[in-house]
Amino acid sequence: MNWDDLRVFLAVARTESLSGAGRQLKIDPATVGRRIARLEEGLGAPLFAKSPQGYELTRDGGRLLAHAEAAEQAVSLGLDDLSGDGDEQLKGVIRIGAPDGCANYVLPRVVARIAEEHPELEVQIIAQPRLFSLSKREVDLYVSVSPPSSGRLLVQKITDxxxxxxxxxxxxxxxxxxxxxxxxxxxxxxxxxxxxxxxxxxxxxxxxxxxxxxxxxxxxxxxxxxxxxxxxxxxxxxxxxxxxxxxxxxxxxxxxxKRAFYLVRHADDRKVERLSRFSEVLCQSMREVVEHLEREA
Structure with a gap:
């Protein structure tokens, strides 16, 4: 079993479809299917059951999911450690979800500020009028208008x-x-x-x-x-x-x-230095942008 196969497995588990996993990984859905078949053959156990709703994890698939997520976390920490090396620049891709009001009118200005200091960082803003799933890795972190009360999450208030x-x-x-x-x-x-x-x-x-x-x-x-x-x-x-x-x-x-914005992250990301640093920069910039726009109103 290699890490690349586990990446494919995680993508199918989170999107519940071969096509969704293919879009996420930017590979052909047929290739995704072959990779899953190869992984199942190597493990000697079915990992997914196909249903009208899509690909559902079997009991063995559910057991593998926890180990695959642990491996994903270890790889992320390793890459984060190697890419740090005293470099204060944030790099790579970070995906943030937010309600569409925040995503349309606050985050573009926030990202523009961050981009000036971190030009090698790509921030993807996902605007959705709903809640996001961190366990399915739809986003790396998200902005909420109320603090979640359940789940293994890191929650911090950003600003009123x-x-x-x-x-x-x-x-x-x-x-x-x-x-x-x-x-x-x-x-x-x-x-x-x-x-x-x-x-x-x-x-x-x-x-x-x-x-x-x-x-x-x-x-x-x-x-x-x-x-x-x-x-x-x-x-x-x-x-x-x-x-x-x-x-x-x-x-x-x-x-x-009066309402408030909260930043929500997966608890397993606590040790990911890059996300922690981004969260700090994001919260500070959001406070400043919201305050500035409200003064202009």
């Missing part, structure tokens, strides 16, 4: 951020004044699709005294563009406001919500 009720200046001129929360009942509201809210911290309506939204999306960017198009008013991240001309806060003295 704020949200406000907002609308386009021209929309607000053409519609009835909003001087109290009661006035919101005479306006259309933009918000999340209720059954697609993946984190309780994203459920803002009750806090602003509303029961439901009239126009909805699971995406912060789409909601922002709905408000920009004049469909109504809605809760907007303060760090988004500088990106939209002539969008202004509504009831600024009454409605201002």
């Amino acid at each position: 951020y704020h949200l406000s009720l907002a609308g386009m200046r021209w929309y607000l001129r053409q519609h009835e004044d909003i001087t109290t929360r009661e006035d919101l009942k005479r306006h259309k509201l933009v918000g999340y699709v209720p059954d697609l809210i993946f984190d309780k911290e994203l459920d803002y309506l009750e806090e602003i005294g509303a029961s439901e939204a009239d126009y909805t999306s699971n995406s912060v960017s789409v909601q922002l563009n709905m408000i920009r198009a004049g469909l109504g008013v809605g809760v907007v991240h303060d760090f988004c406001l500088p990106y939209v001309n002539r969008m202004e806060r509504v009831l600024p003295e009454d409605v201002r919500l």
Whole structure:
């Protein structure tokens, strides 16, 4: 058994398909299938059972998974140790997941700052309105709007951020004044699709005294563009406001919500120096960027 075969095994276990593993490893799915067959033949045990949902680990596959992940961790630590050697430059590829508001409006500026100091580092931003799986290595680390309460994870608070009720200046001129929360009942509201809210911290309506939204999306960017198009008013991240001309806060003295970003890593990555250093740089830059954008709002 060699490490390359274990890499293929891990990719199939995490993506639950030959095609998914092939995309991840950038090799042909047929080659992935042959490599898995060779590994099973060498071990004398079936590692996967094919089902309508894809490739599921067998009992033997599950037992091998723990050892393969330990080997992956050892290889990562070894490479990290060799590449360090006193070099302060971060290198290679790091993939970070984040809710789409953070991914669209905060992380690009953060990565631009980091790239100036670490030009050989490639940061991949995966924007998804959902939670990520670190055990399946979908990402190396991710930003969350609430701290996970289970799993073998490293969690640290990055920074607080704020949200406000907002609308386009021209929309607000053409519609009835909003001087109290009661006035919101005479306006259309933009918000999340209720059954697609993946984190309780994203459920803002009750806090602003509303029961439901009239126009909805699971995406912060789409909601922002709905408000920009004049469909109504809605809760907007303060760090988004500088990106939209002539969008202004509504009831600024009454409605201002506070949330926080958290950085989440797999506990096994605690000793990976490169990820630890990146996490430190990322958190510091995110704090500075969020603070700067909120000052501009």
